[in-house]
Amino acid sequence: MVDIAINNSGKPVSIKSIAERQNISEAYLEQVFSSLRKAGLLKAVRGAYGGFEINRPADKITAGEILRSLEGPLETVQCTGCQKAEAKEEAPSGSGRIIKNCGTYSFWKNLNTLINDYMDSITLQNLADDYNTDYNKSGLTAKKNNKITI
Numbered sequence: 001m002v003d004i005a006i007n008n009s010g011k012p013v014s015i016k017s018i019a020e021r022q023n024i025s026e027a028y029l030e031q032v033f034s035s036l037r038k039a040g041l042l043k044a045v046r047g048a049y050g051g052f053e054i055n056r057p058a059d060k061i062t063a064g065e066i067l068r069s070l071e072g073p074l075e076t077v078q079c080t081g082c083q084k085a086e087a088k089e090e091a092p093s094g095s096g097r098i099i100k101n102c103g104t105y106s107f108w109k110n111l112n113t114l115i116n117d118y119m120d121s122i123t124l125q126n127l128a129d130d131y132n133t134d135y136n137k138s139g140l141t142a143k144k145n146n147k148i149t150i
Helices: 002-007 015-022 026-038 063-071 080-088 105-121 124-137
Strands: 042-045 051-054
Touching: 002 015, 002 051, 002 124, 015 026, 015 051, 026 042, 026 063, 063 105, 063 124
Parallel strands: none
Antiparallel strands: 042 051
8 A cells, every 4th residue: 555655656556566666476465455445445447557546545544444454453462351251241231331350451452442543543645754754864766666664
């Protein structure tokens, strides 16, 4: 996604060009892009000059959205007690309140909230801007076909 944000010049970006820049197999990128398309983050453009485009403005797509579309929920691993409490132990009267029998439940819950809030505060545009800033600090001028490491 960052590669497309940086290397699009109003035209679709091909999987082949991304694979070459990032040293990633085209087959792997096709799998990743399938998930990103299903999530509505990318759109495919067919034809001789086809490829992929970001489906929304880069400042409207968050790192959290991208990662959740590829990996599912962004959560830390909880202890067995927390998992059992969430699965089984509802409070009486169907109040929807969960009884937590783990001394570290609040820690894990708060950590998950912090992780998700942080990931949702970073946009694709932020990532592209950071790349361009870091690249320019090296004394070089940002140009197309640059490899990105995330």
